[in-house]
Amino acid sequence: MAFLSYLINGLGLGSVYAIIALGYTMVYGIAKMLNFAHGDIIMIGAYAAFFALNAFHLPLLVAVLFSVAVCTVLGVLVERLAYKPLRQATSLSVLITAIGVSYFLQNSAQLLWSSATKVFPSVISGGALNLGGVSVSYLTLITVLVCIVVMTCLTLFINRTKTGSAMRACSEDKGAATLMGINVNRIISITFAIGSGLAAIAAVLLCATYPSVYPTLGSMPGIKAFTAAVFGGIGSVPGAFLGGLLLGVIEILAKAYISTQLSDAIVFTVLIIVLLIKPTGLLGRKISEKV
Amino acid sequence: MKKNIFASMFDQKHRSRTVTYLIVIVSYIVLEILMKTGNLSSLFTSLLVPVCAYIVAAIGLNLNVGFSGELNLGQAGFMSVGAFTGICVSGALGGLIPNTVVRLLASLIAGALMAAVFGYLIGVPVLKLQGDYLAIVTLAFGQIIKSVITNIYLGFDGTGFHMSFVDNKVKLEPGGKMLLNGPMGATGTDRIATFTVGVLLILAALVIVYNLIYSRSGRAIMAARDNRIAAESIGISVSKTKMLAFVVSASLAGAAGALFGLNYSTLLPNKFDFNMSILVLVYVVLGGLGNMTGTVTATVILVLLPELLRSLQDYRMLIYAVILISIMLISNNENMKVTAERLKKKLSRKNLKEAGNE
Numbered sequence: 218m219a220f221l222s223y224l225i226n227g228l229g230l231g232s233v234y235a236i237i238a239l240g241y242t243m244v245y246g247i248a249k250m251l252n253f254a255h256g257d258i259i260m261i262g263a264y265a266a267f268f269a270l271n272a273f274h275l276p277l278l279v280a281v282l283f284s285v286a287v288c289t290v291l292g293v294l295v296e297r298l299a300y301k302p303l304r305q306a307t308s309l310s311v312l313i314t315a316i317g318v319s320y321f322l323q324n325s326a327q328l329l330w331s332s333a334t335k336v337f338p339s340v341i342s343g344g345a346l347n348l349g350g351v352s353v354s355y356l357t358l359i360t361v362l363v364c365i366v367v368m369t370c371l372t373l374f375i376n377r378t379k380t381g382s383a384m385r386a387c388s389e390d391k392g393a394a395t396l397m398g399i400n401v402n403r404i405i406s407i408t409f410a411i412g413s414g415l416a417a418i419a420a421v422l423l424c425a426t427y428p429s430v431y432p433t434l435g436s437m438p439g440i441k442a443f444t445a446a447v448f449g450g451i452g453s454v455p456g457a458f459l460g461g462l463l464l465g466v467i468e469i470l471a472k473a474y475i476s477t478q479l480s481d482a483i484v485f486t487v488l489i490i491v492l493l494i495k496p497t498g499l500l501g502r503k504i505s506e507k508v
Numbered sequence: 509m510k511k512n513i514f515a516s517m518f519d520q521k522h523r524s525r526t527v528t529y530l531i532v533i534v535s536y537i538v539l540e541i542l543m544k545t546g547n548l549s550s551l552f553t554s555l556l557v558p559v560c561a562y563i564v565a566a567i568g569l570n571l572n573v574g575f576s577g578e579l580n581l582g583q584a585g586f587m588s589v590g591a592f593t594g595i596c597v598s599g600a601l602g603g604l605i606p607n608t609v610v611r612l613l614a615s616l617i618a619g620a621l622m623a624a625v626f627g628y629l630i631g632v633p634v635l636k637l638q639g640d641y642l643a644i645v646t647l648a649f650g651q652i653i654k655s656v657i658t659n660i661y662l663g664f665d666g667t668g669f670h671m672s673f674v675d676n677k678v679k680l681e682p683g684g685k686m687l688l689n690g691p692m693g694a695t696g697t698d699r700i701a702t703f704t705v706g707v708l709l710i711l712a713a714l715v716i717v718y719n720l721i722y723s724r725s726g727r728a729i730m731a732a733r734d735n736r737i738a739a740e741s742i743g744i745s746v747s748k749t750k751m752l753a754f755v756v757s758a759s760l761a762g763a764a765g766a767l768f769g770l771n772y773s774t775l776l777p778n779k780f781d782f783n784m785s786i787l788v789l790v791y792v793v794l795g796g797l798g799n800m801t802g803t804v805t806a807t808v809i810l811v812l813l814p815e816l817l818r819s820l821q822d823y824r825m826l827i828y829a830v831i832l833i834s835i836m837l838i839s840n841n842e843n844m845k846v847t848a849e850r851l852k853k854k855l856s857r858k859n860l861k862e863a864g865n866e
Contacts, residue, residue: 245640251640251643299833299837302837302840302841303836303837303840305840305842306836306840309573309579309793309797310793310836310839310840312579312793313789313790313793313794313832313836314832314833314836314837316786316790316832317829317830317832317833317836318829318833320825320828320829320832321826321829321830321833324825324826324829325826327822327825328822328823328826436782440647440651440782443644444644444647444648447640447641447644451640476659478655478658478659478691479655479656479659481651481652481655482651482652482655482656485648485649485651485652486648486652488644488645488648489633489645489648489649492637492641492644492645493633493636493637496636496637496638496641497641498641
């Protein structure tokens, strides 16, 4: 029974990772860049939700929408100002710029709101549902549900809409997509908007579980979710979902059964083993090399 | 015909390395004079050894990223291995070798060797991957090294080293002392690192890297970077050459870490986190991939920049971030590139004319 409850907690944490990982993987799939500032967008989302709830006393759903709006605007703005001029640059320059943006957001947050930890109000009541002897907190249940809804909507969006197929076209071949009349810059902006909006949702879920808000809040979940994205095969949407869930489960099980301090080491070891067996991640596409 | 050694120092091939050596030596002399005459603030004096350590780690990383073309996001992991190895060796040899310089050198070598061993072990799986996947695995190894060192308790007494992953299991004889205390890291370390040894380490790193890249192996490393398949087809063992660059890079980071660690009496394992790896990577990229002179100057400027901005207090890291982004945007701007090309052409034409007049 203990195992089952660990498993469910793992799925809860994994759902948060999966939502963040979707942001990484979509941006990577389309703009081919590692957006290291994604974790800090989560942090801004957490602050936005915190102020919406605490200072403006908005209801939860409105606060989430406010946070999503702030992050979406921020994501698009960052893309326009910092990444767009670097479309033709080497991936290393883009990486360093993303790191610069990350520093910028962290230090702005520290200046604006001080580095002191703020306590996130408890938004989802602490009740629990009893499922055949295993108690599942509402929070975990909601987190997993939100993740499934987000995943379903995103898959439908990418596969069924015109913008979605334009996104797939861009990730296949930007040049050909341009020739087909797709506005690649617009698609990249939309990708950043969606990824950042998802980061805001993840931020609220994360803060509901770990109720503290501080300027470096996004770093560790960011790195973990990035790992999850690579784990599942970066660029692949179902891969990010699978990678996120697996990572969350492995982390919680490692904490429960092996060692709390070494759990990070175990998570990363599993990642390395997976990459050695399947070098492009679990659901990643095989890259064939032409001579 | 054998050329005069001084002439050969300044010919086309060796000019950049001679300039680098000169920059390092001249700045050392200037700084020593400033320090002896008391014109250097205590803040800057305290930064001298860390700057040397960062330069050595960055030189190593440039070999990896610039010459071998592999993005490594775990350089701090190797620095960490070197630092704590160096601290342990120095602590263990404390009674044996009273001379601090000899002890420091022994610690640096031990740190470099240990990091090289780790570099090899990590290189075996890492170098099978390519591109961003390789980067993420180095990141993962950096994190693993950090969390393992956070859990090591190591003591030393008359009978040798005692290690455990649980605090209270380390039993020491009287007179023994704890070298590593898990998350508390190393405490009570002898601060034996000196600026002179730091500069010597930089020079040693430069000699090693320059000799490597101008050798047959170095050309093989660059060939493997430029076109893996073509390099393989002319008989270069790509995995071996990449491994060579990776291990040398790791061992330089290890020596740098040992120097860094022996400069502080207390060192937390958390110091060598992902941010540290990124910091060193920023020095390398801003200095120019494959450009050692650039690496050295960029490291010095970027380590000093936050300190120079100290008068701006809370805004300094914000400005640092803005400067970082602006440099990237400006250096990748098409118009700027065209201007730089033109300037280069003009200069080379001038050089040609001068050569023709001789």
